[in-house]
Amino acid sequence: MLGQPLNPQVPDMKNIRVLNFDQFEPSLHLKNDTIYLVNFWATWCAPCIAELPAIKAVEKKYSDKKFKVLLVSLDLPGQLKSRLIPFVRSNKITSDVVLLDDPNQNRWIDQVDKNWSGEIPYTVIYGKDFRDSYTHSFSYKTLDSIINRKIKLP
């Protein structure tokens, strides 16, 4: 069995990087022509899972545009192999996924956004000259119209 691929049918899954907040923070402040959607979620968060198909569909629709999705999981690091990786595989998630392993949330939540309670889902959509945050689950229609509008900006 050694050396056999785990499951040859799943699409390429990027490695899930495990980062502390200081390592992750630059991903919230990239300055280039790309529009970034950074979504904080977890496998145990039902409203987060409910909006993943919308995020996936919008990501696919704008795959030829300068638009990038980063899924930031707040799953417990001890559940990386038992929960997060199996979830990402079975849901065929091909977006970048990082596991934010930084237990002092009272420190870093404010550094993301002073007005954020820390409740997930929480999404930041930003480009080099705008930054918006959302504390609700997206429908495909809402998210598509937001990204469509942002991408059309000069």
Add this chain to the structure above:
Amino acid sequence: MRSIISFFLIFFFAVNIAHSSGYTIGDKAADFKLKNIDQKLVSLSNYPDAKGFVVIFTCNGCPYAQAYQDRIVEIDKKYKSKGYPVIAINPNDPAIAPDDSFDKMVSVAKKKGFTFPYLVDEKQEVYKNYGATRTPHVYVLQKKGSDLVVQYIGAIDDNYQDATKVTSPFLANALDALIAGSRPEPSTTKAIGCGIKDKNKK
């Protein structure tokens, strides 16, 4: 014109009420009467000798709540004798969070050796009244005469992953301050955990 003004007044007050729901530090907390895992009803008035309470909204299924189960038992063991017993309340609707059913509360409490009441907020009114949003979400109440004054709101400590790596035990510090006759500092932190499961929310 008057109707427009009154419309805006009503709108203004409605928005205001929505924002003022839930307790802040110094508010007087309301007592409740909720079913414990032994089927008996529990109220804070059942504890005439307590100096206050550590009310914790928590549950069975959320990984953060699970990570804190042993620590909540430790807090209760340490502070019950000092006048601040833990009262745990499960605010989740088991219809959307099956792990948080009453039967599973009974088995979790048994397995983890809960030394405190583990109550169920069946009507999902108490958590709304307090303004809890997460599990676990802590409210420390201090008795002042016949009032229960809210003195600390938020997280248990600053490391949900590993109790041995905690640097700020917020809740224990708050209780130590109250027992010493001073005010908790900080008196509020961000509660870290899962959202409360309520099908009428959002």
